[in-house]
Amino acid sequence: MDYHIFVVTVPGVEALTAGEMRALGLAGKRVGHPTVGGLEFLGPLRDLYRLNLHLRTANRVLVRLGEFYAAAFSELHKKAGRLPWEQYLRPGQPVTVRVTCHQSKLYHSDAVAERIVSAIGERLGAPATFVDQDEESADAPPQLVLVRLLDDLCTVSVDSSGALLHRRGYRLATAKAPLRETLAAAMLLASGWEGTAPLLDPFCGSGTIPIEAAWLARRRAPGAARRFAFMEWPGFAADVWEEELAAARAAERETLPPLLASDRDAGAIRAAEANAARAGVAEALTFACQAVSAITPPPGPGWVVTNPPYGVRVSADKDLRNLYAQLGNVLRRRCPGWQVALLCRSLPLLQQTRLPLDTSRAWVNGGLRVFLARGTVPG
Secondary structure, three states, X not given: XXXXXXXXXXXXXXXXXXXXXXXXXXXXXXXXXXXXXXEEEEEOHHHHHHHHHHOOOEEEEEEEEEEEEOOOHHHHHHHHXXXXXXXXXXXXXXXXXXXXXXXXXXXXXXXXXXHHHHHHHHHHOOOOEEOOOOOOOOOOOOEEEEEEEEOOEEEEEEEOOOOOOOOOOOOOOOOOOOOOHHHHHHHHHHHOOOXXXXXXXXXXXXXXXXXXXXXXXXXXXXXXXXXXXXXXXXOOOHHHHHHHHHHHHHOOOOOOOOEEEEEOOHHHHHHHHHHHHHHOOHHHEEEEEOOHHHOOOOOOOOEEEEOOOOOOOOOOOXXXXXXXXXXXXXXXXXXXXXXXXXXXXXXXXXXXXXXXXXXXXXXXXXXXXXXXXXXXXXX
16 A cells, blocks of 8 residues: 655755655655655655654655545535544544645634544544644644645645654753754755765754764664654554664664864753763764864864854844854864855855855745855865
């Protein structure tokens, strides 16, 4: 049986996620063209497990249950009740239903959710329990059902991931304005770093970029130490999952390049060290509490991948132009020939570095449009 899978990404990251999918050797195949924020895929259950286990840049992995037209609540209830809910839910299991309605006769999202929950209960022979819980913060949220109504076309999906995929399990301690793990991984992949050259992050915060770099270099599957929603499905194939997990662990490697990270905030360094220990890579990372002017890179050339402050949420009232100018000066003096990737929402700040940067790649971070600026430090 093939599943109709939709991999959800941060807008702008779709091509990187597609590259990850190609590298996984999946049995299924992509369908259609990438859309903003996701990719569609047809594949067996093993592929579904493999995507959740290995994807570094995706937010979640959905399974499409079906599509149908519904212009009345009675029609919605009837057609939703025909979907194979018993493959994904047990009778009486708690569910969270998220509904979006656009240009449709059924525009009241709460009423749509009520009909979906009722249809699930009738199909399974026991009332479903509706739980309005924020899956953004829950480690083990209820089974999430997503319903989208667009021009009266209703698309129903179930989430196979559970907690969002950026929740790797290691980041309990945070610094100011933490970067999501999925976006840190996207920065590393987009920078061209392949896990063999030295890497430096002079604004490491709680350590997300260097920890993700260590996992990438070690080839550690980011989902190896967490649970997923599909593990609660009636048809969960534990033997297939254990095979995928064993193969992932067998592919890990121990040899890592120099990975250096620093921050001027002592609290951030303490958080980064604690997170690195939970991630199992403390011995692979070198942390230092120091200003950017004090960085001492290892013999290169290598990569500088970092998320410097850019005036929103952190240092909102401070003039950061001098900091960016200083960063550019330090890199030209100490890292000539190195590759650089900076995440920033302000093009004028990036211009202060006086580095030749390509700013054509734009993403969304915490609701803000940001640029991944890439280039080579002149030398």
